Amino acid sequence: MMRPADLPDIRPLPLFRAMSEPHFRALMNHAHAQVFPAGLDLLQQGDPADFLHVLVEGRVELFATRGGRQTTMAIVEPVASFIIAACITDEPYLMSARTVARSRIVLVPAQELKAVFRQDAAFAVSVIDELAGSYRSMVRHAKSLKLRNSRERVAACLLQLSRQQGDRQGFLLPLEKRRIASWLGMTPENLSRALKSLEPDGVKIDGRRVIITDPGRLGALVGGDRLLDDPCGAWSPPAT
């Protein structure tokens, strides 16, 4: 079920690298990898949490819905696990997931996961670290939503994408704007206008291409610090 070729991709993950080899093998014995095309629904909020998902290749969007509305809660990039919190609490997923690009995903049965971290102390510590990091990401997301207006959120997002790509001044948006808008908690129209309104503050937009013309000025506007913006990534990480 599980291609041995996938193992080397997964092993170095922070979540798995500290655990013992036998335990890793035991866990992966019950896992299976699968390739999904872009745009496929992987799981739905409310479903029982049966599998920890590990994204090896591709890109996945976690989103939440209510009534007709929908909002993206996180973008998962390889290699990372997602949906771990639901597996642990044995409660239904709080978010849905779909592929944004063709993706290879390893599915680890939640029961095995729980059994193994009870036996392997190093793995338990890794799970703790993973969850603590995820929690803090979600706190940052909520803080940003509550303390910044949409224009500031957009500016912060651009700055972070730039940093993520090694402080390059010019880069391509890695996602459709409508998804970025949803992640930032605004409509596409609002994002579009916000982007234009930021031009005097040091950004140049041309389709998907972004050029930060004045990082200092943009940074001042954002008033960002590491208590609001994750130094490691623009979109909140993994977990539930």
Place this chain on the structure above:
Amino acid sequence: MMRPADLPDIRPLPLFRAMSEPHFRALMNHAHAQVFPAGLDLLQQGDPADFLHVLVEGRVELFATRGGRQTTMAIVEPVASFIIAACITDEPYLMSARTVARSRIVLVPAQELKAVFRQDAAFAVSVIDELAGSYRSMVRHAKSLKLRNSRERVAACLLQLSRQQGDRQGFLLPLEKRRIASWLGMTPENLSRALKSLEPDGVKIDGRRVIITDPGRLGALVGGDRLLDDPCGAWSPPAT
């Protein structure tokens, strides 16, 4: 430093009850309890995370600030721990904390905490459960902010407070309205108007007293499910 009388209050906490007695003792050896008056700042976002806090008595508000603005991120009620995620990641607190009422708090050094869960597997599992629950609470909070308007958030909050007190139709708001407003991500003025606008939908407000006159109608408005509203409490739990 630590009053022995406090131990029985803390021991039954989900976080501590599974750990071995010797480990519990070891942990508490390094802990100390303290009583703080209402309105006192306990810690500030950005501070190094030195202590896990356990609220034994009283009430604590976790909040975040940026520039001049400020928003309530969680209300902690006894007996519960808070600020655990920051202790684990060894990074600065993302939130500040202050007492809302006179509070007795046990401070557990982060270093001891980390040392002990590396040794005590049962404790590690408890920490995992705590973090997973906290993460999910924050996801719910963010979902509510992004998928509901302020009126719906208010309605959901009232319904949840009612449920929390055993589905009593009448109850007292356990907090000042301005704090509830901040938790819900709106201004006090907005909350005030939202509360009045909900009267036709089955709520009666008189100062701090709330009477849910038509739970069915209010519930329909909220469109709440357990994927949005925590069955266990109105305000997101603990952690960071």
Place this chain on the structure above:
DNA sequence: GTGTTAGATTGATAATTATCAAACCGCGAA
């Protein structure tokens, strides 16, 4: 009792954000 004060409410207004409809653009399929 009176005065004081912090919080709550109300009204008027402004700022922000969403909605709706139309036009536009880039890109792959035919």
Place this chain on the structure above:
DNA sequence: TTCGCGGTTTGATAATTATCAATCTAACAC
């Protein structure tokens, strides 16, 4: 190449939410 289509942009407008200032109220000290 042209067509079709999803995504984006733009404009007009509406809804939501914030801000500011002025009461109002309840709690409490004196």
